[in-house]
Amino acid sequence: MKYDAIVIGAGANGLATAHYLARAGKRVLVVEQHQTADPSADIGWVPEAVIRDLGLTGAGLRIETPDPWITAPLPAGGTLELSRDIGRSSEAIRRISPGDAAKWPDFCQRMRTLASVLERLYLVPPPDIESTDARELARIAGLGLYVRRRGKQTVIDLARILPMSIAELLDDWFESDVLKGLLGALGIWHLKQGPRSGGTAFNFLHHHAGSAAGVFRPARSNVTQALSKVSGVEIRRGARATVLAKNGKATGVVLETSGETIEAPLVVSSAPPRATLQPLAIELYPDFARAVGNIRARGVVARGTLTLEQSPEYSTFCIAPSLDYLERAYDDAKYGKDSSAPYVEVQRTDGRVEVHVQFVPPGTHDGLADRVAQILKVRSNQVALQPVEESLYHGELTLDQILFMRPVPGWSRYRTPIDGLYLCGSGTHPGGGIPGAAGRNAAREIL
Structure with missing residues (x-):
């Protein structure tokens, strides 16, 4: 079967791009390396324009609005809600x-x-x-x-x-x-x-962005699940893809597990810019490849689950007792060590209790579960953590990596030097934490 476009990645941005292209009359294939979606990618503001344009309410979109939205322990006992x-x-x-x-x-x-x-x-x-x-x-x-x-x-x-x-x-x-x-x-x-x-x-x-006044934590939703239910595009899961290019032009993808080549004149990647572009650009566009290689996307977080006998009453429980506490946690990571007293946030969602731990540089997580368990006053075997090797947002959200400088200066409008290859993931404007926005913007540029 011939396709007009191939989209790499079935997260919120990849699926949003795919559906906008399909609604413009293109035959679209989405290839995704994982069998299931990562729910942590669905944290943040889902723009109303994306919800409306793609009919996500009818597809079962749910956006959580917990109240109270955060609970924090007080030094003298009790909590602040x-x-x-x-x-x-x-x-x-x-x-x-x-x-x-x-x-x-x-x-x-x-x-x-x-x-x-x-x-x-x-x-x-x-x-x-x-x-x-x-x-x-x-x-x-x-x-x-x-x-x-x-x-x-x-x-x-x-x-x-x-x-x-x-x-x-x-x-x-x-x-x-x-x-x-x-x-x-x-x-x-x-x-x-x-x-x-x-x-x-x-x-x-x-x-x-997108939160109500007085709510300073991004919302959680099932936006990726809702997007996957919207008809109009073919999704192939368990298919890790590499972009193919010839004479400076994208020609399709090759699936790594099967070796199958799928051709299309348009390829759009929601994967990290570095992973997508460096193998292709390093010979033909060395300056561009160097800029992409310099994108800061450092992993400093471990995520996982907390097993409790009963579901907690709070929606989000935050261990960050002061700015000094957070600064000291960062000091350890600055020198390549995991924090002896990290910032910990526990969230209850969809029958799970999830844990976010920061700062945890890659390769420094030995004994981390024990320290987190001690902070939360639970047993070590109740905490399961997995370090995130690279920024969840494919590039840190710093002033030199936003707007017209994201992913790199000169290439912020979703295009790349390779004709027919576009980006649409969190590594592009407006960045992570706004599922669907980059995908919508990229599709509008393509069309």
Whole structure:
């Protein structure tokens, strides 16, 4: 059978691209190396445009909205629970800091406004700063006008906050170590950086995109499962694929297990840019290959499950008692060691209890389960962890690896130097934590 397009990867972005191409009349094959989807990839904001365009509600899409959205232990005993209701969260915070409680509503609204600006940027391809095309210049001007209409304070906040560290941002607002710790953890989410590293305030806002005001953890959903139920594309699982190219043009893929060659004039990869491009580009495009090889995508996380006799009452339990605690955890990773006191987050979802541990550089996880068990006050055999060797987002979300610099400067619009080969995964704009957005943007560029 002949295909118009082959998409590598059946995650949310790959499937989104495939369905948009299919709806434009193309015969599409999706090849996926795994038999089942990784549920951790379905953490984050699913844009309403993707839900609407692809009919995901009818396909059974579920987005979790837990309330309270986070629970954190207090040093003197008890817990701090933050609710989806800003007023109730303020009352909870008042028990540990009346001053912080008074500031909480304003903080929530200011962060929501800033995140809404990012949302606008994320739902379109990144600006082409080299273009002299009138339409592109008008689009860039429109984005600037949108920001300006949010008010003078928003313009000032964007210019000031995006390059800040999350520690600086939170120190400007709050005094409670526990509150700053649980919020600061979002600023270093999947980064090999500590809360005092510049640009972590941007990472905080990135992961707030799509969330309600006052909710500072990305939502979980079954978006990949819903996308796989939408008809219109063929999905072949257990099929690891390598891109084929001839004379600088993509010609299809070869399946590694069977050796089968499948031809198509268009190949779109949602795999990491480095894995997709370096084998192809290193001889023909050495400068491009070098830039791709320099993408920072360092693995610093271990993920796994926690076995409990009964399901916990909380939705998310966070062990990040202060910004100093997070910074010390990063200090160990900075020198290639796993943290003696890591940041730990436990989440209840779909009948499972999942564990996120940071910082865990590759090859440093001996005894990690014992340390995590001690922190959580459970037995070691109740904790099963697997280090993530590379960034879940195919590239860290830092200021030099976003917008028109993602995946690399000069190639941010999903194209590659290889004719007919496009990218659509988390390593492209707008990055990870927004399942389906990069896939939608890539399809629009292709079409």
